[in-house]
Amino acid sequence: MGYSSPPEAGQFFLIATDASTRNPRLPVLLRTVRPAGVLFSLGRLRSPEETAALVAAVAKTLAGTSVLGLDAPPAAACRFGRLLPPLPSLSQAAAAGGWKLVRRLGELHAEALRTLGFNVDFGVMLDLAAHPVAQRRVKAMAFSSEPAQVASGGQAFVKGLRRRGVLACAWHFPGEGSASALAGSTVPLVDKTMADLWREDLLPFRHALPYLRLVGMSNAAFKAYDFDVYRPAALSPSVAQGLLRVKLRYTGIVVADLRGLRESSSLGQEAAAAFKAGCDLLVVPERVAEGSLAEFSRALETGKIAAARADSSRRRLRSLHRQLARPSDRFAARDWQRLVRQFEHFRRECPLAEAKLA
16 A cells, blocks of 8 residues: 555645646545645646636645645736736836836735635746846846846736735745855855845845745855855744744745755755745646655654744644635636736836837
């Protein structure tokens, strides 16, 4: 007989899927793992009706309020694929109309997410565009390399989401805009001092934390906090606990995206390490969720993960679930057409962005 994971272990997992409605395996997996929720990609979904039906079906399978997240960044043209007209990026909106327009952009994103059934936006990035590689990678979200600009813009966008009932998860704490490749390692390295991080990369997070129910950890290593052994921030108690929990007094959900970790051959071991370091919610790919859960469960049962550590995350997750909106059972086509018109109108409000989108 195979190993059977205890039912409560899955509550710390968030399953990432790019599945469409034609994937019969997903409902079976959700009933087996019983995760906190699902993180979706819209790449294979061709209509708003199909998307809303899938999200509603997942919510029904999970039974109860669950995390229903979208992880695509708020890029100008690809956020909602072919489902909606393209919107300007956050930097374009800021240039056209300041932070008020950025907040309105956040409200529009939230209205689209809620109409499709999502309740958490996992695409918010607060990294600085400070390194040539980072500039290409995060330009969809980063306003500039100026910490104050990213702080004001990120806060405005998150407030816009919250106004329309969508929670935000902001990445990649404590800020990986200056990360560079580390010779002989798969872990990028940020070699800034604590003082520089505090003044620069951490500034957007310090401004946004009061409005964030979820914070996503970086998978880069930070020399200032783990100078002896370089390890991803998601696996670092010095960053997740010492910096985020103790120094910044953050009480919300800390998220580790295990899809980007390459520290060991076992995702289950990485899940246990991230959880021990202080993360509450563990993003795992659909294809390896069951195997990862089995190994993670053993760590819980054998005491490799302290019971008190699990209890603290369990309390925070219960609090999160109470704040999550439930998706509607019916897709409102009239509301969607109204939203399409609002997207088109917003583009006309941003003449600088409209020129770049044309």
